[in-house]
Amino acid sequence: MEQEELEQNSSEEPSFFQKTWWMLIGGIFIGLLSAGVILLICRPPQGAAIILRPAPTTVPIAVHITGAVAEPGVYNLPVNSRVEDVIKKAGGTTANADINAVNMAAILEDGMQVNIPLKINAIVVYSDRSIPGYEVEEEETEENGEKQTSTSTVSYPININTATQAELETLPGIGPVTAQKIIEYRQENAFQIIEDIQKVSGIGPATFEKLKDFITVGN
Template sequence: MKNWWIVVLGVIFGLLGAGIIYLASQPPRGNPIALLPPPTPIPFQVHISGAVINPGVHALPPGSRVQDAIEAAGGFTPQADSSGLNLAALLEDGTRVLVPSQIPTATPAPTREPNPQSPQNQNPTSIPAATSSTPLININTASQPELETLSGIGPATALKIIAFRQENGYFSSIEEIQKVSGIGPATFEKIKAFITVDEQP
């Protein structure tokens, strides 16, 4: 009886071993399952301009923010004004980031009260009024140096005055000096308060 169980167990184990050998010798069925690596993220392009060290188009990975774009451009320049930028904003492909520059505040120039004694504040066409202490120049008897002290009268004009009175006699009025070549109404207005044809007391 005992030998019979041994024979039965031997047959069972023999069948199991034969089945395993058969299955192992069969070619695999279907396509093998391959484990693929995760896809590589494709970077996108962002245009960074304004007050950054390296402005231009930079490639950034998906999920980048404005702060990442600034760092890709080398950071802010000293003149950059980042107060209006949202550094945490997400970026998309083709986004442009403009970093503005600070606007310098103009410092007003100090003002000074005008100096009435300064030549720039004096009217060049104004004629100083004659005072009682200012001696009048007699155009009938004045020498060339005396005539040249008058405004607008140079050496040539002074000689013309002397030549005119030598040829035509003394001036009967100060207005007649305008008959001298080179002395017009403008020059006469400058000198009329300083000339005379009468002898001074």
């Protein structure tokens, strides 16, 4: 009798294989349930697009400026710079530049070339010292406040110790910014020889070669 009860109880207990199987099924079920909950919580709202944006860049752009500027050449500028910015980099426009023909607000692009045109009928001075003169327009204000335009002729070579801003701007490679620097420099230190003009910021050997035949110090 006792033997029969023992055999009956042992047959009702699950085997080791059955226990392992049920534990495996239970683990898989719990894992799938947990994964479903995580996906439900973390998924983006339906209809919301994921946009990949390029990383911002700080690499400067290179722009080539030519024409009626003090220092034509290639300059590096920040992205989204405008034509006005590269003109400033080049030392400003010359006295005979037609700035009304240029869109100063245009945005520059890498590799772009910007040309600053000359005014119609402008006289361009290069390296011929025999040129008789260069006509310069200057504005004078009368006592009643009205402005009257007068025209004067510049004869070369000009005295860089006494030349006006307008006269200095007629020199090759010299724009408004550099002309003002020349005036500021000579107020503190008079030019003793023409080579002294290279002491002015923005005037190097290349620019000096362009203008040396057109200047004097009056000695």
